[in-house]
Every structure is written in C-alpha cells, then in structure tokens.
Amino acid sequence: MRRVSTTCLLAALWLGVMLLPGHGARADAFADLASPQLGAVTAAISTLAASPDPQAGVALQALGERNLFAAPDGSVYIRHGESYVEARTGQPQASVPEGLKPIRLNNRIRTALAGVQAGRDLLAPQPATRLRAADALYARHDPAMLPLVEHALAVEKDAAVRTRLTEVRAATILGQPPAPDALASRLEAVRALGAVGGAQARGILAGVAGSDAEAPALRHEAQAAVSRIDWHLRAWGVAQNAFYGLSYGSVLLLAATGLAITFGVMGVINMAHGEMMMIGAYVTWMVQQAIRATVPALEPVAILVAIPVAFVVCGALGIVIERGLIRFLYGRPLETLLATWGLSLILQQAVRSIFGPTNIAVQTPGWLSGSVAVGGMDITLNRLAILVFAGLVLGGLMLVLRHTPLGLQMRAVTQNRRMAALMGIRTPRVDALAFGLGAGLAGLAGVAVSQIDNVSPNLGQSYIIDSFMVVVFGGVGNLWGTLAAALALGMGGKVLEPAIGAVSAKIAVLVLVILYIQRHPRGMFPVRGRGVES
Amino acid sequence: MPVTLPHLSRRAFGRLALASSAAAVGGMWRAAPARAAAPSGEPIRVGILHSLSGTMAISETTLKDAMLMLIAEQNRKGGLLGRPLEAVVVDPASNWPLFAEKARQLLSVDKASAVFGCWTSVSRKSVLPVFEELNGILFYPVQYEGQECSRNIFYTGAAPNQQAIPAVDYLLSEDGGGAKRFALVGTDYVYPRTTNQILVNYLKAKGIAEADIMVNYTPFGQSDWQTIVSQIKTFGSAGRKTAVVSTINGDANVPFYKELGNQGISATDIPVMAFSVGEEELAGMDTAPLVGQLAAWNYFESIDTPANTAFIKQWHEFTKNPKRTTNDPMEAHYIGFNMWVQAVTKAGTTDHDRVIDAMIGIRQPNLTGGVAEMLPDHHLTKPVYIGEIQDDGQFSVVWKTPALVPGQAWSPWVPETKNLIGDWSKPIACGNYNTATKTCLGHRHA
Numbered sequence: 018m019r020r021v022s023t024t025c026l027l028a029a030l031w032l033g034v035m036l037l038p039g040h041g042a043r044a045d046a047f048a049d050l051a052s053p054q055l056g057a058v059t060a061a062i063s064t065l066a067a068s069p070d071p072q073a074g075v076a077l078q079a080l081g082e083r084n085l086f087a088a089p090d091g092s093v094y095i096r097h098g099e100s101y102v103e104a105r106t107g108q109p110q111a112s113v114p115e116g117l118k119p120i121r122l123n124n125r126i127r128t129a130l131a132g133v134q135a136g137r138d139l140l141a142p143q144p145a146t147r148l149r150a151a152d153a154l155y156a157r158h159d160p161a162m163l164p165l166v167e168h169a170l171a172v173e174k175d176a177a178v179r180t181r182l183t184e185v186r187a188a189t190i191l192g193q194p195p196a197p198d199a200l201a202s203r204l205e206a207v208r209a210l211g212a213v214g215g216a217q218a219r220g221i222l223a224g225v226a227g228s229d230a231e232a233p234a235l236r237h238e239a240q241a242a243v244s245r246i247d248w249h250l251r252a253w254g255v256a257q258n259a260f261y262g263l264s265y266g267s268v269l270l271l272a273a274t275g276l277a278i279t280f281g282v283m284g285v286i287n288m289a290h291g292e293m294m295m296i297g298a299y300v301t302w303m304v305q306q307a308i309r310a311t312v313p314a315l316e317p318v319a320i321l322v323a324i325p326v327a328f329v330v331c332g333a334l335g336i337v338i339e340r341g342l343i344r345f346l347y348g349r350p351l352e353t354l355l356a357t358w359g360l361s362l363i364l365q366q367a368v369r370s371i372f373g374p375t376n377i378a379v380q381t382p383g384w385l386s387g388s389v390a391v392g393g394m395d396i397t398l399n400r401l402a403i404l405v406f407a408g409l410v411l412g413g414l415m416l417v418l419r420h421t422p423l424g425l426q427m428r429a430v431t432q433n434r435r436m437a438a439l440m441g442i443r444t445p446r447v448d449a450l451a452f453g454l455g456a457g458l459a460g461l462a463g464v465a466v467s468q469i470d471n472v473s474p475n476l477g478q479s480y481i482i483d484s485f486m487v488v489v490f491g492g493v494g495n496l497w498g499t500l501a502a503a504l505a506l507g508m509g510g511k512v513l514e515p516a517i518g519a520v521s522a523k524i525a526v527l528v529l530v531i532l533y534i535q536r537h538p539r540g541m542f543p544v545r546g547r548g549v550e551s
Numbered sequence: 552m553p554v555t556l557p558h559l560s561r562r563a564f565g566r567l568a569l570a571s572s573a574a575a576v577g578g579m580w581r582a583a584p585a586r587a588a589a590p591s592g593e594p595i596r597v598g599i600l601h602s603l604s605g606t607m608a609i610s611e612t613t614l615k616d617a618m619l620m621l622i623a624e625q626n627r628k629g630g631l632l633g634r635p636l637e638a639v640v641v642d643p644a645s646n647w648p649l650f651a652e653k654a655r656q657l658l659s660v661d662k663a664s665a666v667f668g669c670w671t672s673v674s675r676k677s678v679l680p681v682f683e684e685l686n687g688i689l690f691y692p693v694q695y696e697g698q699e700c701s702r703n704i705f706y707t708g709a710a711p712n713q714q715a716i717p718a719v720d721y722l723l724s725e726d727g728g729g730a731k732r733f734a735l736v737g738t739d740y741v742y743p744r745t746t747n748q749i750l751v752n753y754l755k756a757k758g759i760a761e762a763d764i765m766v767n768y769t770p771f772g773q774s775d776w777q778t779i780v781s782q783i784k785t786f787g788s789a790g791r792k793t794a795v796v797s798t799i800n801g802d803a804n805v806p807f808y809k810e811l812g813n814q815g816i817s818a819t820d821i822p823v824m825a826f827s828v829g830e831e832e833l834a835g836m837d838t839a840p841l842v843g844q845l846a847a848w849n850y851f852e853s854i855d856t857p858a859n860t861a862f863i864k865q866w867h868e869f870t871k872n873p874k875r876t877t878n879d880p881m882e883a884h885y886i887g888f889n890m891w892v893q894a895v896t897k898a899g900t901t902d903h904d905r906v907i908d909a910m911i912g913i914r915q916p917n918l919t920g921g922v923a924e925m926l927p928d929h930h931l932t933k934p935v936y937i938g939e940i941q942d943d944g945q946f947s948v949v950w951k952t953p954a955l956v957p958g959q960a961w962s963p964w965v966p967e968t969k970n971l972i973g974d975w976s977k978p979i980a981c982g983n984y985n986t987a988t989k990t991c992l993g994h995r996h997a
Contacts, residue, residue, distance in 0.1 A: 121947060217788050224790050375609055376832075378836060378837055388815060473609065520739045523770055
C-alpha cells in the first residue's frame with residue numbers, strides 16, 4: 018500500500034513538472050521530432066525554433082544533418098561521431114538504447130528547417146549571412162514570417178540588406194490574404210515588387226492582379242507592373258537564349274576542332290574521333306583520382322592538371338594510331354572509315370573492360386558549379402568556362418598552324434605533298450604529328466565534356482555525328498568555317514528549341530544542313546585554289 | 552550521318568550495317584549448367600534474353616547476372632522436378648529486331664521452358680508476336696507503360712498504377728509538398744508518352760488545370776538541358792508549388808540533374824520525381840546536389856528486411872564485388888523466377904499451357920515485405936515506395952502505400968481503355984475484355 022502511494026506521488030510530481038509552462042511543450046516537441054506524422058514534426062520544429070533553450074537549436078541542426086536519432090521509447094539522441102548525447106539535456110550517454118534509428122528527413126521537413134535557419138540567420142552578425150537569409154525568405158515569402166522580417170528591418174544597419182529586406186517585406190505582405198485596411202501597405206508592396214522585377218515578383222504580382230478579392234486600384238497597379246516585368250523578361254530571355262546558343266556552339270566547336278585537323282586538313286575519315294574524347298574524359302577522372310590520393314589539397318585544380326595530361330595522352334595515342342594503322346590507308350577513304358570504326362569499337366570495349374560499363378563520376382570542382390546572375394539571366398559557370406576554353410583552344414590552334422614550323426609544314430603537306438617532300442619536309446613525320454594534334458584536341462574536348470555530360474564508354478558516339486556535321490557544314494579544311502558552323506548550329510538549335518521542342522529542333526537543324534549541303538557541297542567556307550581539286 | 556560524309560557510296564553503308572549485325576550475332580554463348588547436387592536427367596532450359604552489348608548493356612547485363620545467380624541457387628537446392636536447370640544466354644545487342652530473332656531461336660531451337668528478358672518497351676513489343684505464335688513464356692521485369700496484356704507474358708515490373716499514379720499522389724499530398732503545377736519531362740518514346748498521357752488525365756481529374764501542366768520531350772541521350780531547365784524554372788516561378796515528373800531515360804539523367812544543380816534548383820524548390828533513376832544510375836553521379844530528389848519504385852536496396860539483406864549478400868558473393876548495387880528489376884526477376892518454379896512444381900510439368908494456367912494465384916514473398924500475387928491479368932500485387940536521394944547514392948524511403956497495389960494492365964485514365972480488363976483465368980480468358988460490352992476484343996492484346 019505504501020509502495021503504491023509513493024508511486025502515485027512520484028507520478029503526480031512528474032506530471033506537474035511536465036505541465037509547467039514552457040518545459041512541457043518543449044519536452045513534447047523533442048519527442049515529436051520522431052513522430053511518424055510529418056505535420057507533428059513541422060509543428061515541433063516551429064515550437065523548438067521559438068524556444069529560448071539552446072539545446073533546441075542544437076537538436077534542429079542535428080536533425081538537418083541527419084545526426085538526430087530516436088529510440089523506440091521516444092527518447093531522442095544526438096550523434097557526435099561515435100558517441101551520443103541526450104537531445105533534451107545535452108548529457109553524454111555511456112550507452113544508448115537498442116534499436117536507435119536516424120530520424121528521417123524529407124523535403125517538407127527540410128523546407129521547415131530551412132525556414133527556421135533563415136529566420137535565425139536574419140539576425141546573424143555577418144551581413145553576408147543576413148543577405149543570404151533575406152534571399153531565402155524572399156523566395157519563400159511566407160506570411161507567418163512577417164513579424165520577424167519587420168523586426169529585422171527595424172534593427173538592420175547594412176544598406177544592401179535593408180533594401181533586400183524591404184523587398185522581402187513587400188513579398189510577404191502580398192502573401193497575406195487581402196484586408197480592406199491594408200490597401201495602402203499592399204499598394205506600396207506592389208510598387209516595390211514591380212521595381213524589383215524578375216520571375217518571382219511576376220508570379221506574386223500576377224496572383225494579385227488575377228484575384229477578385231483585391232481592390233480594383235491594386236489589381237490595376239499589379240497588372241501594369243506585370244506587363245513591365247514581362248517586357249523585361251522577354252528581352253532578357255533573348256539574351257539568355259543567345260548565351261545558350263553560344264554555349265551549345267562552343268561544345269560543338271570543341272568536339273569538332275580535332276576533327277577539323279584529322280578530317281578537315283588531312284582528309285582522314287576518323288570514326289574513332291569520339292573515342293579520343295572519351296579517353297580524354299577518362300584521363301580527367303584518373304588525374305582527379307590520383308590527385309585525391311596523393312595531394313588532396315590540390316583537388317579543386319585537378320581539372321586544370323588534367324588538361325595537358327589529356328592532350329599528351331590522346332596525342333600520343335593518336336600518333337600510335339597513325340603509325341600503326343592510318344598510314345597504310347591514305348587515299349582509301351572506305352577502308353579508312355571501316356578501320357577507324359572498328360578501332361572505335363575496340364577502344365570502347367577496352368575501356369568497358371577496364372573501367373566497367375557504368376558511368377564514372379568525374380567531380381566538378383566548386384568553382385565550376387553554380388551560376389552567376391547577370392541582369393535577368395543566369396550564366397552557369399561550367400558552361401561559361403567551356404565557352405572560354407573553346408575560344409582559347411581555337412586561338413591556340415590558329416597560332417600553331419600559322420606561327421610554328423609544324424603548322425607551316427602541315428599546311429605545305431596538305432597543299433602539295435610531293436612538292437613539300439621535295440623541299441625536304443619529312444611528310445610521314447608531319448602526318449603523324451598532325452594526327453596526334455587532332456587526337457590531342459579531341460582529348461581536350463573530352464576534359465571539357467566530362468564536366469557537363471556523363472562519362473561512360475559510349476560518350477564518343479553521341480558527339481561523332483555532330484562533329485562531322487560541323488566540319489562538313491563549315492567547309493572541309495577551314496578552321497574559320499568550323500567556328501562559324503559550330504556557332505550557327507548551336508544558335509540555330511537553341512533558337513528553335515523553345516519554339517518547337519528539342520526533338521523537332523534537332524530534326525529541323527539536320528534538314529536545314531542537308532538542304533544547305535545540297536546547294537553548297539563544299540560547306541560555308543570552301544577552300545579555294547589550285548591544290549583543292551587534286 | 553550519310554549526308555555528312557563525302558565519297559561514300561550506298562554500298563559502303565550496306566557493308567557497315569552488315570559488319571555491325573555480324574558483331575552483334577557473335578556475342579552469343581551458352582552458360583554451362585551450374586554444378587547440381589542431386590538433379591539428373593534432361594536439363595530444363597531457361598532462356599535469358601538481355602542485351603549484353605550496345606546502349607542497353609549498362610542496365611541489362613546486371614539482370615543476366617541476377618538470373619544466372621537465381622538459376623545456380625535453384626540447382627543447388629536440387630533443381631526443378633528433379634532435373635537440373637540450364638541457362639541459355641543470348642545477346643540481342645540492344646537491337647530491337649534482333650530481339651525477335653533471338654526469341655525465336657530460344658523457343659524453337661533451344662526449346663526454352665521459360666524466357667526471362669527485355670528491358671525497353673520496344674524490345675518487348677518486338678518479341679511479343681514471337682511468343683504468341685510459338686506459345687512461349689516471357690517474364691518481363693521492368694516498370695512499363697501498361698496498355699498490354701498478353702497470355703504469354705508475365706509482367707513482373709510495375710504497371711502505371713503501381714508507380715506513376717502513387718508517385719503523383721505523393722507529390723499532391725501535403726507531406727510531398729502539395730504541388731499545384733506539374734512539369735512532365737521525358738525522353739521521346741513510347742513509355743514516357745503513354746505514361747504522360749495517363750498522368751495528364753489523372754491530374755485533370757484531380758483538379759489541376761491544363762495551364763498548370765507542362766509536357767516536354769527530348770531526344771535519347773540529350774546532353775544540353777539548359778533551355779529546358781530554364782523553362783522549368785520559369786514555369787515554377789508562378790508562385791505555386793511546382794514539381795517535375797521525369798520519365799527521362801538512362802544516360803540523359805546525369806546532365807539533366809547537373810544542369811538543375813548548376814541553375815540553383817534544389818529539391819526543396821522544385822522536387823523532381825523520377826521513374827527511371829535507380830541505384831545503378833546514381834553510381835555515376837555526385838549526389839550531394841541531388842539530396843531530396845525523388846524516385847518511385849517497388850524496391851529499394853536500402854530497405855532493411857532480412858530477406859533483402861540475404862539477397863544483397865548473395866548478390867555480392869555471386870558477383871564477387873561488394874559494391875554491386877541491387878535494383879528494382881532484379882527483384883522483379885527474383886519474384887518472377889520463384890513464381891515460375893512454384894508453378895512448374897504445381898503443374899508437375901514444364902508444358903507451357905499448363906504452366907501459364909498454374910501461374911495465376913501463385914504467391915511469392917517480396918524482398919521488402921508483403922507477398923506478391925500473380926493476378927489474372929498477369930501483373931503482380933506490389934508495394935510502392937517513394938525514396939529520396941541521399942548523399943551516399945542510396946535512397947531513403949519517405950513514403951509507402953498503405954497496402955499492396957494490384958497491377959492494372961489497362962489504364963482507367965485513358966478513354967479508349969477505361970472499360971478494359973485483362974483476365975486469363977476461365978471463363979473469360981481474354982487479355983482485353985470490355986466490361987461494358989462484355990466482349991473480348993480478340994487477338995490483339997497490345
């Protein structure tokens with residue numbers, strides 16, 4: 018009897034502690050983080066975010082990092098490396114209960130956590146962090162955040178953050194349901210958002226303009242702002258499309274420059290060109306792996322190291338191929354076609370046997386990821402880098418052809434082989450070096466392509482047709498023609514794509530090229546002169 | 552290609568084509584029967600019709616290995632009907648007409664008692680007439696677009712109502728983000744087109760306006776996603792929650808996800824629900840920017856059940872590679888093969904007609920829980936899981952259907968087929984029975 022009453026007393030005491038304001042809610046919130054009902058989890062996140070308990074913030078952060086674990090009895094633990102602490106108290110635990118499972122995350126929880134994080138960061142000491150938080154809140158424009166935004170605005174000193182916060186407030190105000198007494202503030206918000214512009218503001222304003230619940234004056238103002246933004250977006254859209262075209266053209270150009278040498282200048286139908294690109298991409302991967310294993314600090318620049326390595330490896334392979342195979346087949350295009358096609362199959366299968374048939378993961382370093390906003394357009398950094406790289410490669414190639422002895426000899430040999438030989442040029446050596454140069458350029462293209470496409474033994478096949486198309490369309494034997502053709506095909510494809518879809522755009526470009534080649538069989542910039550006919 | 556190559560006659564291309572098919576035919580061999588303990592007598596032949604070369608080799612080679620493992624395991628357990636099983640492996644080389652040729656060879660020359668094979672819908676469509684003509688048995692292990700119900704094919708992958716519809720339900724739900732706008736992005740061939748037709752009708756029935764649905768198709772192997780991702784971004788900035796449903800096939804997924812990451816679209820902004828991205832495809836990707844992107848399947852390697860753990864262990868031992876991943880179509884073959892073993896045991900013979908009749912109603916536990924049952928329309932009951940990509944390249948399950956979902960051969964969301972059912976049990980015995988007019992549409996079951 019005595020035992021029972023003690024237990025009752027203890028239970029009552031415990032209940033009393035639990036029901037104390039603040040503590041009780043918090044304690045439940047910790048357990049609720051592990052609830053199977055996501056609604057309860059998001060509610061718990063809001064509760065914990067509002068709580069002054071420092072342990073609440075730690076728990077939320079652990080949840081975001083998947084370091085929060087729940088036991089079957091409802092207790093919650095944070096993992097630090099190998100050890101665990103109790104989430105509520107922060108007490109280190111010598112042993113944890115059986116059946117500990119990580120608390121699952123999904124996009125709903127992540128969104129809630131991101132909101133909490135942005136709310137916290139809004140009062141962070143660094144202006145850059147506050148600006149990032151303001152950007153995040155602008156994208157969410159959650160009406161519940163309005164008091165927090167107002168508070169942050171009141172204490173904000175930094176001008177840039179203030180401007181952004183004003184815009185956040187405008188977006189948040191318009192996210193609230195319309196009320197008659199809020200007309201003035203809403204009108205001001207519409208004007209502020211109209212001045213910001215961009216697709217996001219347009220979305221909010223279009224919502225206001227289309228809502229019957231809004232005042233007519235407000236709807237009119239919003240409609241005007243939408244039209245203004247639309248005009249801007251269209252103008253920037255054209256610029257954006259031009260960039261996409263340039264970028265697509267630069268990839269085509271890179272893929273085709275090597276072929277412009279082997280096929281364009283030397284006249285070898287090289288079906289293994291794509292496989293040289295594929296090998297260039299695999300070299301990139303190997304260089305990354307080697308650098309990661311030896312000097313991890315240099316990993317971000319591994320891609321730069323891979324550029325010369327890929328050039329040398331593919332160039333050397335090209336020379337071997339020329340000496341071992343191509344030189345026996347000069348002047349026999351059909352045999353060359355079949356032999357190089359067979360070679361491409363051999364190279365593919367060799368890579369498949371060594372590295373396996375699945376894609377390999379070539380890392381994109383941080384400085385090549387993401388995008389920068391230029392006015393109303395987004396320039397992705399990896400595409401921009403490839404654009405610049407393609408320009409450098411083409412420029413470098415021009416220099417080699419014009420201003421080096423090898424370039425001079427190459428041009429001499431292509432123009433008149435017998436005469437060049439009589440002048441003392443060792444034509445077989447020039448042939449080998451020229452083929453090696455073409456293969457090396459394909460290797461460079463492989464390095465670039467590894468950043469945007471998947472790297473598998475099949476990589477080359479998807480570029481070989483486009484490469485031949487560019488070289489033939491531009492005019493065989495003319496580098497300027499290759500440049501013009503690559504940009505024309507890239508632009509053409511990207512101008513047509515938004516209008517008629519990717520599939521039809523591809524077909525349309527192909528048909529246009531066929532029609533053009535029918536009329537001008539030598540391409541856009543044919544090489545003229547006496548030597549051509551022979 | 553012909554237009555771009557000067558000095559190239561039509562005959563040269565004939566030679567090219569000839570050489571390519573010769574290379575493909577050369578890739579056939581027969582696996583020796585695994586050493587069996589007890590079974591003796593004439594071996595029972597099991598055909599394996601998966602591409603071991605060409606573009607589909609990346610996916611299908613794994614399934615060939617999985618079948619060899621299952622057959623070896625069965626032989627260790629004493630074979631079937633006291634006889635050893637013998638795997639007959641052929642290589643259709645990702646070449647659709649060659650699939651039909653190889654299927655004919657398996658059925659009429661090798662007398663295969665059952666064939667396990669095909670990945671793409673077009674390969675299945677090309678072997679279907681052969682299996683119906685020669686009365687063979689095909690187990691098809693991949694999720695597909697439905698709208699087909701042949702007496703000679705057992706569809707062990709998901710029908711649209713076992714993958715696409717539950718996935719969209721999840722996106723519409725509050726837990727899935729409560730999407731109000733949908734971009735349906737796919738590769739341009741039969742599976743995405745049919746799936747998207749079903750989904751558009753379903754979304755409209757759920758109250759999504761036509762203007763809130765964007766449909767986009769791209770060619771196979773698309774690598775330049777700039778324009779399309781930017782269109783999705785614009786589409787998603789209209790102020791209402793937007794989700795992407797992706798039926799993008801194979802290799803094109805890597806550049807697509809890379810472009811999404813580079814243009815700054817994360818899973819919390821615009822989630823992408825993929826129907827063709829599995830553990831195998833993620834192996835070639837840096838998954839850190841993809842965390843939270845979704846995939847719908849009936850099996851994930853990460854699901855922790857004793858049966859699945861044992862299966863993964865067996866797979867690692869068989870392939871001698873502790874890193875090989877398992878995936879959904881492998882589980883489908885596991886279920887299909889064990890059902891066939893049960894049906895042959897029940898019928899006491901490998902006679903095709905008797906095995907086909909015995910198949911209906913056979914039950915086989917899934918690797919991830921629940922029991923798959925072969926339904927009269929030759930589809931299975933399956934659990935549906937939604938997984939989110941994790942930074943370790945695996946999926947973590949965030950949602951599953953409360954009960955097993957029975958597969959529907961014909962979609963109720965396509966007007967022409969909404970009254971059709973498949974039922975190969977007596978007395979209907981018809982692959983396309985119209986429940987309104989109570990008639991069987993007859994021979995064409997596809």
